[in-house]
Amino acid sequence: MDAWLDALIPLWLSVKIATCATALILVPGALTGLALARCEFRGKTLVETVAELPLVLPPTAVGFAILLVFGRDGPLGRETLGFDLGLLFTWRGAVLAAAVMAFPLVARTARVAFENVDPRLEKMAGSLGMSRGEVLFRITLPLAGRGLFAATLLGFSRALGEFGATALVAGSIPGRTQTLALAIFADIQVGRNTRALVLLAIAVTVAFVAIATVGRVSRGAHHHGRTRPGR
Amino acid sequence: MTFFDIDLAHEANGFRLDYRLATDSRSVGVFGPSGAGKTTLLEIVAGWRRPTRGTIRIGERTLFDSATGVDVRPAERRIGYVPQDILLFPHWSVLENVTASPGSGEFAERVLDMLELAPLRDRSVLDLSGGERHRVALARALCSEPQLLLLDEPLSSLDAPLKRRILGDLVRVQEEFDLPMLVISHDPTVVQVLCHHAQYLEAGEVQDDGPPATIVAGVADADFENVVRGTVSSVSEHGARVMLEGDVSLGIPRSGLQPGDAAILGIRADEPMLALQQPIALSARNVLGATVEEVRSSGDARVVRVRLQDLDADWWVNVTDDAVEALTLERGRDVFVVLKSRSIHVLGVTSA
Incomplete structure (x- = not known):
């Protein structure tokens, strides 16, 4: 029983950090997805590449890069700014690391969600006299809604499982920055296998629910957004 | 007075459209085979595509003029467009679609009654038959109180009884709203019934211009x-x-x-x-x-x-x-x- 109660703290931290990270990247991720799906602009390939970089880079490399930027002498460090942002080795630092790692997944899924909305529906809305804002909020966003929900859930799941970057940026301080992923690693290191097993069971349950939900929502999205293609 | 005064060129993906129309007739049919550039033409008039050069004047309004830089936004063109693929908003009911245009509430009741859509008003558009979808798209276009109606193959993919029904609706709409129309179709009947002037468009160029019966005569066959x-x-x-x-x-x-x-x-x-x-x-x-x-x-x-x-x-x-x-x-x-x-x-x- 103790092992279960003990496991609730890393679970709570994980959920808190993943929720904050998802909230942080949802709007920028959706806007990036919208721009990549709908706009042609100079440097689009560069934006695409930068947005997807954390997906390809080892998480520890991303963590190290964050440390360089926010470290004492970094461009956003205490020495440069004249004050401390208070990110490193705090739960807020873990939010930042998780957000950076989850961003590509949110932007990419949002892009697919917007691409699945027939742009001719938006043109039709324009011809009916709707302003650009009305087209976005009455047509595009509702039709991309399921896909955007899937993007949110995938981003949340990625943030929940974040390990490498978080370990470097926030450390693994029990009760403060030690998330589910970090706690499993720490328990295995010191041979606390029972607690590690409990944490594993929790992680599997959370991941299972998230993936199943995304699957259901995505299947619905394909039936909703696109009408018959134009001829 | 010349009502339709259009002279434009458009080039995209290796296809070139050279189009000219000058007539005082208020209902014009553009007749021709698939791939002639008919849909491209309507999308240009609607403002969905920008022509390479030219002018589009409808009545007293200039919608596009490459020489003076005029390019009226689609939302301000006052054009009701019924495309071939209908493009109803799939997440909305019939009534929501019909009143999609801001400020179309009061007018909607009259249009719903005229097109016999009132009993379907709360139905999702995903649950409609082909003919009902056509009528909803027409009602939606009318409720935007347009100054010009664009119809792209208005009867395609409908069976014969439905074709007659929708064609009858269009005749009534034309009469009741005194609405100018630019209709594109490869159906000679549609062009003859709805239009007072017609053109034959092929491979991006107007090949013939004249009374509808004369223009469609070129394809007269046993089904004519x-x-x-x-x-x-x-x-x-x-x-x-x-x-x-x-x-x-x-x-x-x-x-x-x-x-x-x-x-x-x-x-x-x-x-x-x-x-x-x-x-x-x-x-x-x-x-x-x-x-x-x-x-x-x-x-x-x-x-x-x-x-x-x-x-x-x-x-x-x-x-x-x-x-x-x-x-x-x-x-x-x-x-x-x-x-x-x-x-x-x-x-x-x-x-x-």
Whole structure:
């Protein structure tokens, strides 16, 4: 029983950090997805590449890069700014690391969600006299809604499982920055296998629910957004 | 006054459209085969595509002028567009679609009633049949209170009874709202019924320009439908009589007509018979004198163009090779066109 109660703290931290990270990247991720799906602009390939970089880079490399930027002498460090942002080795630092790692997944899924909305529906809305804002909020966003929900859930799941970057940026301080992923690693290191097993069971349950939900929502999205293609 | 004044060029993906239209007619049909550039043209007029150069003037409004940099936004063009793929908003009900245009609430009731959509108002558009979807798209376009209606293949993918229904709706809309139309279609009947001026567009260029019946005559075949307009002069329990130009009248089934109604009638090319002498004691109610103008092959059959005496119109009649030979049908031959009342279909009616 103790092992279960003990496991609730890393679970709570994980959920808190993943929720904050998802909230942080949802709007920028959706806007990036919208721009990549709908706009042609100079440097689009560069934006695409930068947005997807954390997906390809080892998480520890991303963590190290964050440390360089926010470290004492970094461009956003205490020495440069004249004050401390208070990110490193705090739960807020873990939010930042998780957000950076989850961003590509949110932007990419949002892009697919917007691409699945027939742009001719938006043109039709324009011809009916709707302003650009009305087209976005009455047509595009509702039709991309399921896909955007899937993007949110995938981003949340990625943030929940974040390990490498978080370990470097926030450390693994029990009760403060030690998330589910970090706690499993720490328990295995010191041979606390029972607690590690409990944490594993929790992680599997959370991941299972998230993936199943995304699957259901995505299947619905394909039936909703696109009408018959134009001829 | 020139109502439609369009002169534009558009080039995209290796396809070039060179289009010109200058007419005082307020309902124009652009007729032509698939891939001629018809949909591209409508999307340019709607403002969905920007032409490479040119001008688009409709009535007194300039919508586009590359020389002066005028390019009115689609939302401000006041154009109702019914595209071929309908493009209803799939997440909304019928009523929400019809009132999609800001400020269209009050007008919507009238349009819903006219197109008999009121009972469907709360239904999701995903649950509608093909014909219902067409009517909702038309209602939505009308509710934006447009100054021009663009129709892209308005009857495609509908079966015959539905085609007649939607065509009848369009005739009523045209009459009731006095709405200018630019209609593109590869269906000769649509162009003849809805338009007073037509063009033949092929491979991105206007090949011919003139009265609808003349423009569509190039494709007249056994399935061709002759279209005539007239006024219902009398209605009895046996049928109705429709006066055409030149004191020619046709007996047709009653079809719910009232005296004074303006009727558009369709006569398929394979319905009339030709005779060399005026038939007597015949059950068919319509016998019209005519002269053969042209005999054309159409697959296994022949189509004969006859000029109706007293009526400034040509009809196409489908006959067999045997008949052409036996009656020695050739240009200049006088014939009688024999037509049963039931062979005449009412395509559109507007009340007196």
